[in-house]
Amino acid sequence: MEIVTEKDSDYNDLEKMSLREVLVNINNEDKSVPLAVEKAIPQIEKLAAITSEKMKEGGRLFYIGAGTSGRLGILDASECPPTFGVPFDWVIGIIAGGDSAIRKAVEFAEDDAEQAWLDLQEYEIDSSDVVVGIAASGTTPYVIGGLKKANENGIATGCIVCNSGSPVAAAAQYPVEVVVGPEFLSGSTRMKSGTAQKLVLNMLTTSVMIQLGRVKGNKMVDMQLTNNKLYSRGVRIIMKETGTDEQTASDLLEKYGNVRKAIEAIVRA
Structure with a gap:
């Protein structure tokens, strides 16, 4: 497969650009992200539908990922209780390397293909749940291994990736592929890829929570009143x-x- 997220930037000599040129060029690249997400709406709809179905029956939504992708999953999961007033164990984000990896990279944690399933088992995961793997490259062993074991145990699986035809997408029953192209800073997938993943996560949990009746009209009527x-x-x-x-x-x-x-x-x- 061609790993577009690792390709060289369409821009060169970044250090020779003026500050304004850097900002304008980053912004120009960012403008392409929503259009890429739009193309994936049919895939997002399928993932949201199975997630809604499972959660209506009492299941939970799990995110597994490494690095930026893992952090984005944790961010989305952590925002569901205050926004929608749901229990903290309805949407759960898991990152390779454990909670310490949220702030500091844990070397080679993403290369362990067995650990994600071990992490999921700590929550007594079962066939009523959904596991979504988040990986910009679509090649992360931690995510691939977790999705494969989830499949073997009859658990619905999805993914959010930024390359076409990736191993992660192949391991997911409901893949979402948002191909945003090379990053402004070559290989820095915290940029366009991370933005695309965040947009999809917003769409997924918001649409699911609407389906679960956690919104009235256009208001967050179940939000937590924390300030x-x-x-x-x-x-x-x-x-x-x-x-x-x-x-x-x-x-x-x-x-x-x-x-x-x-x-x-x-x-x-």
Whole structure:
């Protein structure tokens, strides 16, 4: 297979560019990412559909990845509870090398084809769950091994990769391939590839949570009220959804501690 993510940049002599030229050229490359994601929407839809189906039945969504890809999975998983008010074990991100690899690279952790399955087993994973491998190159042994073992155990598998025809995609039942081309800085997949993966992750969990009823209208009615900004947002949502005044909305939010419950209380009254 051709590993496009490792190809030389279309730009050269980066150090000779002015600061403005560097920024403009990076931005020009970034503009191509949403178009590449758009082409993958049919694949994303299939992955979102099976994930929704499994999670409606009580299953969980697992991400496995290494380096930037692993960190992006952890980021998306960690944002689901505050955004959608779901338990912390509904969406779980696992990175090669363990939690210490979130901040500091763990040498050769991604080359261990057996470790991902061992990591998944710590969560008593079973056939009700979904495993999504995230790997820009599509060649990461940690991810390939994890997906293959998940398949062998009757677990639905997907992936998010940035090359066509990769081993990771071949190991996934529901592959998502977003080919963004060479990076501005050759091989730096934290750039366009990472942006593409983040966009797909946003689409996946947001669409799934909508399917699971965690959104009302266009509002995050189950969000966790962890700071004053979010509390104020909750008050505004209640006012907009019910037409009540600010004081009533605030009192109900204080009473129930949840936007959805506060709205339901007004509707029942």
